[in-house]
Amino acid sequence: MASEGGTLTSSEYISHHLTNLTFGKLSEGTTRYDGSVVGEGGTWTFAHGTEAADMGFWAINVDTMGWSIVLGVLFLWLFSKVAKTATSGVPGSTQNFVETIIEFVDENVKGIFHHKNPMIAPLSLTIFVWIFLMNTMDLIPVDWIPFIASEMGISYMKVVPTTDVNATAGMALSVFALIIYYSIKQKGLGGFLAELSFQPLGKWMLPFNLFLELVGLLAKPISLALRLFGNMYAGEMIFILIALLPFWAQWVLSVPWAIFHILVITLQAFIFMVLTIVYMAMAYDHH
Structure with a gap:
């Protein structure tokens, strides 16, 4: 790809x-990349890099949000279409594929979640398929969609939401x-707080119990987020590094890595779901 001044360096x-x-609001007085200074009252605009960092909390990564929504709609459309046209006879290939995924998710839910909640299976299915679709975007050659976007006047485009x-x-x-909602709903606020305070060493070790349980509780969302992000970010980085090599080397390395990466993207979606x-x-279980 080329910049305004010529071909990009490897680091660029x-x-x-x-x-x-x-997309977000640049504050008044911010100097943009083109040398212009944002006027009085600030301005809502598209930005990247340090400009985007200056936008603060309410800035939105448009590419991440856009591709997430597109893939979510694709998931809903496909599964809805199959559900409406499903036949009791010999299923078509698409129906067979969708039914296989649903049965796979349902078996995992039945094997792990031994309580009654009709939301868990649909939630698990949504998580698995949606994350899998977002991860799969990593298999598209790294320059294809950004090049199309640049031809449309869009300078930056990350296509892998995860x-x-x-x-x-x-x-x-x-x-x-x-987790918090169902823990309180099933055990009551008192039971939930008691679980945090009196386990595993009894009420006389309340401060230590509280420390251990809070660390374990907060580690759940952190580990979920960083495990998925870290694995997919590393995979994307390897594809980008391969793209910097000569053309013949790209084919030699990218095809085996893409085949291996199919396992990674599936496994990461599965781990998040499980x-x-x-x-x-655990939110339902009483200790």
């Missing part, structure tokens, strides 16, 4: 592919909110 190329297209820690943290915090089921089961 890597930085470019790891930078999100961000390489953005904001996306993985958002999903992890949503699961964490459900841990969600486990954490929800």
Whole structure:
């Protein structure tokens, strides 16, 4: 790819592919990359890099949000279409594929979650398929979509939502909110607080118990978010480094890595789903 001043250097190329297209408000007096200074009252605009960092909390990574929504809609459309056209006879290939995924998820839920909650199976299915689709974007050659975007005047475009820690943290915090909600719903506020305070060493070790349990509780969303982000970010980085090599070397290395990466993207979606089921089961269990 080329910059305004010519071909990108290796470090510029890597930085470019790891930078999100961000929309937010630049504060008054901010100096932009083109040398212009933001006027009175600030301005809402697209930005990247240090400009995006100056936008603060309310900035949105448009590419991450956009691709997440597109893939979520694709998931809903496909499964809804199969559900509406399902036949009791010999299923077609698409129906067979969808039914296999649903049965796979259902077996995992039944094997781990031994309580009654009709939401757990749909939640697990959504998590597995949605994350799998987002991860699969990593198999698209790293320059294809960014090149198309650049031809449309969009300078930055990250296409793998799970390489953005904001996306993985958002999903992890949503699961964490459900853990807290169902823990309190099943055990009551007093029971939930007692579980944090009196386990595992009894009431006389309350401060130590509270420290241990809070660390374990907060580690759940952190581990969910960072495990998925770290694995996918590393995989994307390897694809980018391979893209810097000569053309013949790209084919020699990218094909084996892509084949191996199919296992990684599937495994990461599976791990996120299974841990969600486990954490929800723990929210129901009384210690």
